[in-house]
Amino acid sequence: MEFDLIARIRSRARRRGDVVLGIGDDAALLAPATGQVLVVSTDTLNAGVHFADGDPPAAIGWKALAVNLSDLAAMGASPAWCTLSLSLPEVDDEWIAALLDGFFELADAHGVALVGGDTTRGPLSLCVTAIGQVAPGRALRRDAARVGDGLWVSGTLGDAAAALGLGRTAPGPLAPAARHRAPAGPGVAVDPFLRGRLLRPTPRLALGGALGGLAHACIDVSDGLLADLGHICAASGVSAEVELAALPASPALRDTGDEVSRRSWQAAGGDDYELCFTAAPEAAGAVAAAAATAGVQVTRIGRIVAADQVPRVRLLDGSGHDWSPSRRGYEHFHPHT
Ligand code: ADP
Ligand code: MG
Secondary structure, three states: OHHHHHHHHHHHOOOOOOEEEOEOEOOOEEOOOOOOEEEEEEEEEEEOOOEOOOOOHHHHHHHHHHHHHHHHHHOOOEEEEEEEEEEEOOOOHHHHHHHHHHHHHHHHHOOOEEEEEEEEEOOOEEEEEEEEEEOOOOOOEHHHOOOOOEEEEEOOOOHHHHHHHOOOOOOOOOOOOHHHHOOOOOOOOOOHHHHHHHHOOOOOHHHHHHHOOOOOEEEEOOOOHHHHHHHHHHHHOEEEEEEHHHOOOOHHHHOOOOHHHHHHHHHHOOOOOOEEEEEOHHHHHHHHHHHHHHOOOEEEEEEEEEOOOOOOEEEEOOOOOEOOOOHHHHHHOOOOO
16 A cells, blocks of 8 residues: 555656656665755644644645745755655545645646655654755855845735634635634634635745845745744844834735734744845845746845844834734744744
């Protein structure tokens, strides 16, 4: 049964010229491009922690790869290969077929070849390793922000957190970690756009690639802007000032909830998988051009300043006052801490 499953997976794996040997041997043989640095990232999605058992399997497969490709995007890397380790309580053919549909839809869209993995019986869990390449010196690191840099974010923020915060919606359970983060809502119908942002995040690979050699520091927003921008500040030894009013919101988000909730979702909600990056102020035009080429909206949301004593992120409301998400909201969106 395990071999049948591996054969099924193998039959769907895309071929690439730089895969000398793919699925089927003890290990894969890959031929990186000359002079490129390899970029490797791993993330695990566990049922009941990162998604609910009842989530659409195609969305689970998509997201397991998407969160890894988002990490490669945040490094400015071009993705090439991946592995998939599956722990399954049982083999449900239809469920697995849908899972693979979602996984390969995203893999094929970016020319990523599945070159190996592992298949075991156990609690439902997916572990993906994504491998990409980047030219030496062009990787976008967290420790490269400089005082005076402009601070930018791609896409819109808060959509996924709003979908979670608004609770479950028919049909079926809402999504990753919903059971942990949000009590079941009173049957609020969540906007399909917001729900899609939660279930099928878009890794910003074209933008990440276009920012190589242009942006200074970069991170993908997985745990929330405050937390992730905080990582850039800590690694770079700087502070950041964010204008709350500048945070990009989708039309669907603007139609949703009250203002305090929206602010909390935007500033502290996770699962956006947008890129947050810094660049020299003179580079603003080039950043806008790179975003246009990548077909992604980017918004300047603040600036990098010298750290007082400890690096920190300040959220400024319209009148120049500091704002922080409500305690409840903050904890609500920080299930990991
Ligand atoms: P081994 O005992 O050497 O670990 P396995 O039976 O686990 O061999 O795997 C056989 C081959 O199938 C290997 O090439 C492995 O990388 C691949 N493989 C196993 N499970 C998966 C999976 N879920 N996705 C992709 N490749 C897989
Ligand atoms: Mg194995």
